[in-house]
Amino acid sequence: MGFYEEQVLPRVTDLALRSNEAARLRARVTAGLSGEVLEVGFGSGLNVPYYPPAVQRVRAVDPSAVALKLAAERVAASTVPVEYIGVDAQALPLADASVDYVVSVLTLCTIPAVDRALAEIRRVLRPAGAFHFMEHGRSPQQTVARWQHRLTPLQRRVFGGCHLNRPIGRLVADAGLELTRLDNYYLKGPRAFGYIFDGVATKPGGQ
Numbered sequence: 001m002g003f004y005e006e007q008v009l010p011r012v013t014d015l016a017l018r019s020n021e022a023a024r025l026r027a028r029v030t031a032g033l034s035g036e037v038l039e040v041g042f043g044s045g046l047n048v049p050y051y052p053p054a055v056q057r058v059r060a061v062d063p064s065a066v067a068l069k070l071a072a073e074r075v076a077a078s079t080v081p082v083e084y085i086g087v088d089a090q091a092l093p094l095a096d097a098s099v100d101y102v103v104s105v106l107t108l109c110t111i112p113a114v115d116r117a118l119a120e121i122r123r124v125l126r127p128a129g130a131f132h133f134m135e136h137g138r139s140p141q142q143t144v145a146r147w148q149h150r151l152t153p154l155q156r157r158v159f160g161g162c163h164l165n166r167p168i169g170r171l172v173a174d175a176g177l178e179l180t181r182l183d184n185y186y187l188k189g190p191r192a193f194g195y196i197f198d199g200v201a202t203k204p205g206g207q
Contacts, residue, residue: 009160010067014044017106021187025198026050026105029134035100038124040089040117041107042082045071051080059099063087089117094124101125104133108168110161118175125203131177132200136187137168139195147192168197177201 027050034054039047042060044067051058060082062068068084075082086093090113102121111117121131139145148164155162169182179201187194 005160006064007066010044010064010070013159014046014067014070017043017046022046023050025134025196028198029103029105029132033101033103033132036098037101037103038092038094038099038121039103040092040121041104041110042071042084043067043107045074045082047103047105048074048078048080048082051078053079055080058082059085059094061086061089061092089120091116092120092124096123097126097129099124099126100129102129102131104131104135106135108133108135108171109137109163109166110159112161114166114171115175118171118177122175122177122203127203128205130180130200130202131172133168133172134196134198135166135168136164136193136195137166137197138164139186139191140184141191144191144195148195151192164192169199172199172201176204178204 026047030047030050030052033052035056037051037055037057038059038061040061042062043064048071058080089111102125108114108117125131138148145165152164155164169179173179179199182197182199185196187196
């Protein structure tokens with residue numbers, strides 16, 4: 001990892017994702033959580049203030065040491081305990097069926113083997129546990145999708161491997177999770193960068 005990705009990008013991301021709109025969406029993603037929660041792509045801890053009191057513990061996974069330093073103040077102010085457990089969502093250091101919920105916000109776009117990460121998410125969820133996510137990805141509009149395909153190589157270089165063109169809903173379903181809610185919409189700004197998959201997927205009971 002070079003200086004830009006290691007030192008600069010986490011700070012840029014932290015500043016860019018503090019908008020009022022992002023705050024509203026974080027509150028939506030974390031609503032109703034309780035018990036043991038895993039957050040993949042914990043970053044600078046921007047979700048921490050929105051975790052409900054019913055959450056007993058958040059286990060955090062993130063590859064950036066700088067982002068975790070940026071998160072320190074938010075973690076210290078939180079009434080919900082946060083435990084850092086690893087750096088790679090593709091190989092989670094957790095036992096099978098050990099968490100009640102998994103949270104991911106603008107993370108699946110950057111994971112190299114996203115199918116492996118989703119399989120890991122399914123593995124660690126308890127039966128009937130749920131995956132709450134808010135991700136950007138491939139638009140169903142062909143003109144937008146064409147721009148997403150064109151821009152993704154540049155986007156990956158500038159924003160830490162971020163893909164604009166992943167079909168998030170299909171990827172979640174292909175991992176064996178059942179989509180119980182999926183809302184799609186565009187954020188303000190260029191459409192190629194802001195087609196959102198905002199949803200909840202559950203692990204089938206008994207699995």
